Amino acid sequence: MQSVEDTIGVAGLRFFGKMSASISHEIKNVLAIINENAGLLKDYTLMVEKGLELNPHQVGAKADKITAQVARADAIIKKMNLFAHSIDQDRQKTDLNATLKLMIALAERLAAIKSIKLELSAVSESVSITTAPFILENLIWLCLEFALDQMEEESVLKLGCAKTEKGALIRFEQPGQFSGELAAGFPDDAAASLASALQADLLADTESGELVITLPDEMQ
Amino acid sequence: MSAKVLLVDDETEFLEAMAERLVMRGMTVATAESVYEALQMVATETFDAVVMDFMMPDMDGIKALKALKKINPELHVFMLTGYATVEKKKEALQFGAAALFEKPANLELLTKIIKRVHSQNRNQ
Numbered sequence A: 001m002q003s004v005e006d007t008i009g010v011a012g013l014r015f016f017g018k019m020s021a022s023i024s025h026e027i028k029n030v031l032a033i034i035n036e037n038a039g040l041l042k043d044y045t046l047m048v049e050k051g052l053e054l055n056p057h058q059v060g061a062k063a064d065k066i067t068a069q070v071a072r073a074d075a076i077i078k079k080m081n082l083f084a085h086s087i088d089q090d091r092q093k094t095d096l097n098a099t100l101k102l103m104i105a106l107a108e109r110l111a112a113i114k115s116i117k118l119e120l121s122a123v124s125e126s127v128s129i130t131t132a133p134f135i136l137e138n139l140i141w142l143c144l145e146f147a148l149d150q151m152e153e154e155s156v157l158k159l160g161c162a163k164t165e166k167g168a169l170i171r172f173e174q175p176g177q178f179s180g181e182l183a184a185g186f187p188d189d190a191a192a193s194l195a196s197a198l199q200a201d202l203l204a205d206t207e208s209g210e211l212v213i214t215l216p217d218e219m220q
Numbered sequence B: 001m002s003a004k005v006l007l008v009d010d011e012t013e014f015l016e017a018m019a020e021r022l023v024m025r026g027m028t029v030a031t032a033e034s035v036y037e038a039l040q041m042v043a044t045e046t047f048d049a050v051v052m053d054f055m056m057p058d059m060d061g062i063k064a065l066k067a068l069k070k071i072n073p074e075l076h077v078f079m080l081t082g083y084a085t086v087e088k089k090k091e092a093l094q095f096g097a098a099a100l101f102e103k104p105a106n107l108e109l110l111t112k113i114i115k116r117v118h119s120q121n122r123n124q
Helices: A004-049 A056-085 A096-113 A133-150 A180-184 A189-197 B012-024 B035-044 B061-071 B086-094 B107-123
Strands: A092-095 A117-120 A128-131 A156-164 A167-173 A201-205 A210-216 B004-008 B028-032 B049-053 B076-081 B099-102
Touching (some): A004 A096, A004 A133, A004 A189, A004 B012, A056 A096, A056 B012, A092 A096, A092 A133, A096 A117, A096 A133, A096 A167, A128 A133, A128 A210, A133 A167, A133 A210, A189 A201, B004 B012, B012 B028, B012 B107, B028 B035, B035 B049, B035 B061, B049 B061, B049 B107, B061 B076, B061 B086, B076 B107, B086 B099, B099 B107
Parallel strands (some): A117 A156, B004 B028, B004 B049, B049 B076, B076 B099
Antiparallel strands (some): A092 A128, A156 A167, A201 A210
16 A cells, blocks of 8 residues: 555645645735735824824824735734644544535636635535545645636635534535536546555546545545 | 826725725726736726736636737736745846735835836826
């Protein structure tokens, strides 16, 4: 059996790099907002030096905006930390709703570039399995990437999970249908290799336009 | 008459703060939160410059740049990006960007360049 490191390979490193780059762009945007608001506060002090009156509410509002952006950056860093630690263990008990929530948070900016919204389907139950979290995240990303490439702009891709008799499944629901030709190209070698490592099955349903990952309760 | 600038970014708070700072530096500023909106504005109004985020959700930077330049080939388009790599800079300049700035941008430098463009436009 392949080690987790061997399974991750170059494709896994690319996935890690893509997510890290996206997170760094988000942080850059936050820093730019903080920079402009801090610049505004500086501009206000220069106005006062020139004898103009300063509105304390205006100053307070800018300070509040900076505080809100610091909180936004903190949430982004927490998300990055959670993602980085998902590679710590080869196998661990994994909450699939939490994993999907993290993947949506990581990928929503990349989906937004294609004008597509990612949503978590209504959570009706707690779904936990023992699996390799990083490999699963990588596989979810490949499924997301495949689905995003097929979807039209201004549409919504829903991600959800449910218990099954022998484990769990993750479902990607999009409004359209996959053409048979496109579905035939799924999974590609990278996704198939990750699915094999997770002892998972992948299905692209051309009728419903759904992608489904079926996972065992306990990965051996 | 002051320099007229169109700021384009999907981060509303960035737009608001930067617009206020440019107004304080004597410019007339309009804002757009999408490339689509910006294209409509450029088609109907005259601007000295457009300052636009490279990565807009509704259109990638180069496509947006080409679309703006198609409407007004003389328009000065300044692009803002999180990471101004040499390749990105080269590509932006090749397709007619006036300059590519890394975020957070040096506002004093940007102001100076826009005012110079405005002054050139007035003398034409």
